[in-house]
Amino acid sequence: METQAKETMQRTMQYTQAYVQAPWRRQLRSIGVLLTVVLVLVLLSSLFVSVNARAATLGRQIQRSRQQIEALEFEIAQLRSELAFQTSATNMRQRAEALGFRPVTSDELVYVLVPGYPGRQAVVLAPPAKTVVISRPVISPAFTQSWLDWLLAQMEAPVLPLAELP
Amino acid sequence: MNVRTALRFVITGALFLLGGVVIIARLVSLQVGGPGEQIREIEPLDGVEVAYLQPARGNIYDRDGYLLAGNQLIYEVSLELNAVQNPISIALAVSNVLGMDYSEVLRLASQDPETVENTHILLDYFVPYEQASRLIQLKEKTDAAVDPGSTPDGKKHSLRGLVISPRYDRSYPEGSLASNVLGIVLKDGSSVQGVEEKLQMLLSGQERQTRVSANPYQALNLPDTLHGADLVLTIDREIQAALEEVLDEHMGITGAKQGLIVVMDPRSGEILGMANAPRMDLSGDWDVEVQKFSDDRSFNMALDSYEPGSVFKIITMAAALDTGVVSPDTPFTDTGSLEVDGWTIRNWDGGAWGPQTMTTCMEHSLNVCLAWVATEKLGQSRFYQYVRAFQFGTPTGIELANESSGYVRFDNHPDWHPIDLATNSYGQGIMVTPLQMLRAVSALPNQGRMITPHILKAVVSRSQQYEVTPQYAGQPISAETAATLTEMLATIVESESYTEMYPGYRVAGKTGTGTIYGTSLTNASFIGWGPVSDPRFMVYVWLHKPTTSPWASLMAAPVFVDVVERLVVLMDIPPDDVRIQLGAQ
Incomplete structure (x- = not known):
């Protein structure tokens, strides 16, 4: 018992002597801990800044794309209107007459049966209406969450009992 | 620790310190001045501005997809006084490009923003695309130049504060074609008449002001602009153009004050063309165009009610045949007059036509005969029961604004008199619209079932097309009655001289001359359809106050002939014998 206490005392004195003789060892440990903390903080900050x-x-x-969309919509409307002016009934008739055409009369027509031809069909500008489930685009939380948000979310998340874990 | 180790620590520490200082210095430079200021000026990170979301008004197409009313790009030029740097530059540019008064623009641009109530000043609301493009180019060039030059007062040229904003304006590529159907869009975005007014809710989209954050993290919160829905009309622009051409020609021949031709597909109720005269050029000078409708002229006669005259005899005869009180061969001796309630009914020529049948009564359009059928054979109860069944007095619900309901004084009205029954039987004392007549008479080519006229074929919204389906409006008469009366009316048309114009096509129809109360003028009408064995078109003609002749057979029937001649070509309708021959194959 006494021997054991002596050994302990002796070891303590050895450590104390070692630190007294080389105090930079303690400083090094403190600096190491501090640098580790700083490194972790820097890593987290970098992640935060990056995200x-x-x-x-x-x-x-997105903002610029929306501005482009708006500008393009204006341009499309203008071009559609210009195209319609060029192909208006009056213009087309004038162009046809300039090329030497004239309206046909009923007695000049020859009717031919074309099997399978359904005749003139009305225009379809868009697909017929149907039930559509419109879902918003899902953005990964990685683009919207800060690391603090993520941490808080993890902390607030319900903890499943071990038995329920998959 | 030896010196070497200590040095390593010092160097490492110094590097960390240096790195930190560099980062902090960069952050400060970005936030406080230099590029940061520039970035914030261009796109403020935390700014919130009120944005005006201007939706595009929906396009209106004909049934083949040709644009009848669309949008064109037009610009609004204004001043933002807070941003103006050189009023002289602005006045020079605006006066040169837009032709505005230099001194007035200079005065406006030189105002102190602190002293005015509104720092946003509108210079021109309607700047065409070409002029605006020149102004935009000038502004971009001036504001981007390193040395843009200077004005006499020594200031550098700058067009900052001159705002050129695009916006939509209505365009009409087809000019005045179908303008009475389309209606008018006013400068404030509201609309009057036609499809534009009736379907304003669908066409206009959702205008709104919203607060828009410049914060990129809130980019997804930006609201979408809800544009107006596009409309596809049942109108066929080729048919419409042909109808307008025919009508304009006959307006000159007949000297009528106003004219109308409506063509409907009797199987579906789709209006294929609706020509009015006069028409408004929607792109023309507003003051000039409005003058066309002075003197009580209607914007769209198809929606107006009037005393139709003898075309209404179709309804009286349909009721009489359907109840079985007469047949096509029922005899009638026309003495030239009929006493009803102390009044004397006479024929259109005042003459007595002697022995007749119901078919010849219709052929010669004898008022006395039809009044006899209504008063002596049908009776008021059954007559008005059929008038109700044919839905007179009820609007058709077509997608056009300001449709009249017409007016029928039914036998339960306190002011109704027995003479009303007699006059109503030949289309006097009763007000109906051409569309109501088309709806009612459509029962004949549809085996007794009436079809509801409509002009809207489809709505295109959010990339989906919603079709408008044809709707029946009830069955006032049996299929047998419809067939019998159709045969009578086809026989009548065959006996008329004007049928020589379109050999090969069997059509049915009836003229109508309605006298305008208090004048010697008339409303000349014609309703007809064909081919009888496979009805593809139903035509209504109404000429208001023709001056060349008062009679519909001379004024309105030739219009019908010319219309049919065009329709059979435009609608690819072969002559009856060819159709039967092709059908046999």
């Missing part, structure tokens, strides 16, 4: 930067870039792209 936010990507989200901001995408947000800007």
Whole structure:
């Protein structure tokens, strides 16, 4: 018992002496811990900045795309209108007459039966209406969550009993 | 620790410190000045602005997809006083490109934004695409130039504060074609008349102001612009153009004040053409165009009610045949007059036509005979029961604004008198619209079932097309009655001289001359359809106050002939014998 206490005391004194003789060892340990903490913080901050930067870039792209869409819609309307002016009934008739055509009369027509031809059909500008489930585009939480949001979400998430884990 | 180890620590620490300082310095430079200021100026990160979401008004197409009313790009030019840097540059540019008064623009642009109530000043609301493009190019060139030059006051040229915003304006590629059907869109986006007014809710989209954040993290919160729905009409532009051409020609021949031709597909109720005279050029000078409708002229006669005259005899005869009180061969001796309730009914020529049958009564359009059928054979109860069954007095519900209901004084009305029954039987004292007549008479080519006229074929919204389905409006008469009366009316048309114009096609029809109360003028009408054995078209002609002759057989029937001649070509309808021959194959 006494021997054991002596050994312990001796070991403690050895450590104390070692630190007294080389105090930088303790400093090194403290610096190591501090640097580890800083490194973790830097890593997390980098992640945070990276995710936010990507989200901001995408947000800007969306905003610019919307502006482009608006500009294109204006242009499409203008071009559609110009095209319609060019192909209006009056213009087409004038062009046909300039090319030497004239309206046909009923006694000049020859009727031929074309099997399978359904005759003139009305225009279809879009597919017929049907039941459509419109779902919003799903964006990964990675683009919208900060790491703090993620951490809080994890903490608030219900913990399943072990027996229920898959 | 030896010196070497200590040095390593110092160097590592210094590198960390240096890195930190560089990062912080960069952050400060970005946030406080330099590029940060520029970025914020262009796209403020935390700014919230009120955005006006201008929806495009829905396009209107004909049945083949030709654009009848669309949108064109037009610009609004305004000043934002807070951003103006050089009023002289703005005044020079605007006066040169838009032709506005230089001194007035300079005065407006020189105002102190602190002293005015509204810093946004509108210069021109309707700047065409070409002019606006020149102004935009000038602005971009000036604002981007390193040395844009300077104005006499020594300031650098700048068009900052000059705002050129695009917006939609209605365009009409077909000019005045079908303008009375389309209606008018006013500058404020509201609409009057036609499809534009009736379907304003569908066409206009959803205009709204919203707060839009410039924050890119909220980019997905930007609301979508809800554009108006596109409409496909049942109108066929080739038929419409042909009808307008025929009508304009006959307006000159007849000297009528106003004219109308409506063509309907009797199988589906689709209006294939609806020509009015006069018509409005929707792209023309508003003040000039409005003058066309002075002097009580109607914008679209198809929606107006009038005393139709003898075309209404079809209804009286249909009721009489359906109840079985007469047959086509029922004899009648025309003495030239009939006493009813102390009034004397006379024929259109005042003459006595002697022995007749119901078919010849219709052929010669004898008022006395039809009044006799209504008063002596049908009786008021059954006559008005059929008038109700044919839905007179009820609008058709067509997709056009301001449709009249017409007016029928039924026998339970306190002001009704027995003479009303006699006059109503030949289309006087009763107000109906051409569309109501088309709906009622459509029972004949449809085996007794009436079809509801409609002009809207489909609605295209959010990339989906919603079709409008044909609707029956009830069955007032039996299929047998319909067939019998059709045969009578086809026989009548065959006996008339004007049928020589379109050999090969058997059609049915009836003229109608309605006198306008208090004048010697008339309303000349004609309703007809064909081919009788396979009805493809039903035509209604109404000439208001023709001056060359008062009689429909001379004024309205020739219009019908010309219309049929065009229709058989445009609708690919072969002559009856060819059709039967092809059908046999």
